[in-house]
Amino acid sequence: MDRQSRLEKAQLLIREVTNLPTIPAIATRVAGLLDNPDVELEEVAELILTDQVMASRVIKIVNSPLYRPMHQIGSLKRALIYLGLHRIREIALTCSIIKAFEGESGVFDIKTFWQHSFGVGIVSRIIAQRVRYPQAEKAYICGIIHDIGEVFLSSRLNDEFQNIVDLIRGTSGCFIEAEALLLGTTHCEIGLCLAKKWNFPGDYCDVIAHHHDPEQAELDPMLVAIVNLADLFCSVRHLDYGGREWVSFSLAEERSWQVLKAYSPNLAGLDVERFCFELDERVPEIMDLVDSIFEGIAG
Numbered sequence: 001m002d003r004q005s006r007l008e009k010a011q012l013l014i015r016e017v018t019n020l021p022t023i024p025a026i027a028t029r030v031a032g033l034l035d036n037p038d039v040e041l042e043e044v045a046e047l048i049l050t051d052q053v054m055a056s057r058v059i060k061i062v063n064s065p066l067y068r069p070m071h072q073i074g075s076l077k078r079a080l081i082y083l084g085l086h087r088i089r090e091i092a093l094t095c096s097i098i099k100a101f102e103g104e105s106g107v108f109d110i111k112t113f114w115q116h117s118f119g120v121g122i123v124s125r126i127i128a129q130r131v132r133y134p135q136a137e138k139a140y141i142c143g144i145i146h147d148i149g150e151v152f153l154s155s156r157l158n159d160e161f162q163n164i165v166d167l168i169r170g171t172s173g174c175f176i177e178a179e180a181l182l183l184g185t186t187h188c189e190i191g192l193c194l195a196k197k198w199n200f201p202g203d204y205c206d207v208i209a210h211h212h213d214p215e216q217a218e219l220d221p222m223l224v225a226i227v228n229l230a231d232l233f234c235s236v237r238h239l240d241y242g243g244r245e246w247v248s249f250s251l252a253e254e255r256s257w258q259v260l261k262a263y264s265p266n267l268a269g270l271d272v273e274r275f276c277f278e279l280d281e282r283v284p285e286i287m288d289l290v291d292s293i294f295e296g297i298a299g
C-alpha cells in the first residue's frame with residue numbers, strides 16, 4: 001500500500017468523524033503574534049489573559065519541574081519573562097493539544113499516552129542538546145505531539161483501534177504495521193491530516209508524518225531523526241502504551257543515528273554507548289518529571 005492511498009484513507013476517516021477535536025483559536029493567534037519580531041510582552045500577555053484556562057496552565061507549566069524556577073511564579077507576566085517569548089508558542093500549543101483531548105475516554109488510558117508523549121519530548125530535548133541541534137525546545141514540543149494521530153484513533157475509532165491493540169499485544173509487531181493492515185492507513189497519516197487542519201507549522205507536520213520512517217523527512221531530517229530515536233528509547237524503557245513487547249534497541253545501529261551523524265559531524269567523536277548509559281541513568285528522573293508535568297497540567 002503506498003503513501004498516497006494511506007493519506008487518502010486518513011482524510012476519509014477524519015472527514016467521517018463529526019466531533020473532531022479542535023485547537024482553540026487563541027493558540028494560533030498567540031503563534032501568529034509571536035511571528036512578529038517586534039512583538040511586546042504586554043501584547044502577548046494581554047492576549048493569553050483573554051483565555052483564563054490557558055493563562056493558568058502557562059503558570060502551572062512554568063512552576064513545574066521542567067522549568068524549575070527558584071521561587072513560585074504567580075503571575076502570567078512573570079511567567080512570560082521567566083520563560084522567554086520564544087517558548088510561549090510551544091507552551092500555548094502544548095496546552096491546547098492537551099485541552100483538545102481532555103476527558104476523552106479511549107482504548108488506551110490517556111494518561112499513559114501523555115506520559116509517553118512527554119517522555120519522548122524530554123528525551124528529544126536531551127538528544128537535541130547532545131547533538132547540538134539548534135532548537136532543542138522545538139525538539140521537545142515535536143516529541144510531545146508526534147503520536148497525535150494515535151489519540152484520534154484511540155478516542156474516535158474505538159472498535160478498530162481495540163483490534164489493532166489486540167493484534168500487537170505481547171508481540172513484537174508495531175502499531176503502524178497493524179494499523180496499515182486493519183485500517184489501510186496509520187497514525188502518521190492521520191496525525192498529519194489533523195496537524196494540517198490545525199495549521200501546525202510545516203516542520204511539526206514533518207515529524208508527525210515521518211517519525212517512523214525518518215529517511216523520508218522532507219523539511220528537517222535532523223528534527224525527525226531526533227524524535228524517532230527518542231520514541232524508540234522511550235518505548236524500550238517502558239514509557240510506552242499498547243502492550244507491545246520490545247526486544248532490543250541499539251542507538252548506534254539505528255538509521256536515525258546515521259542521519260544525525262551526517263548532519264552533525266561533531267558526533268563522530270561521541271561515545272554512543274556512554275551516551276546511552278547516561279540516558280538510561282536518567283530514566284527514573286524522566287519518569288518523575290513526566291508524572292509531575294502531567295499532574296501539573298492536567299490538574
Ligand SMILES: [Fe+2]
Pocket residue numbers: 146147187211212
Ligand atoms: Fe508513532
Ligand SMILES: [Fe+2]
Pocket residue numbers: 116120146147231
Ligand atoms: Fe511514539
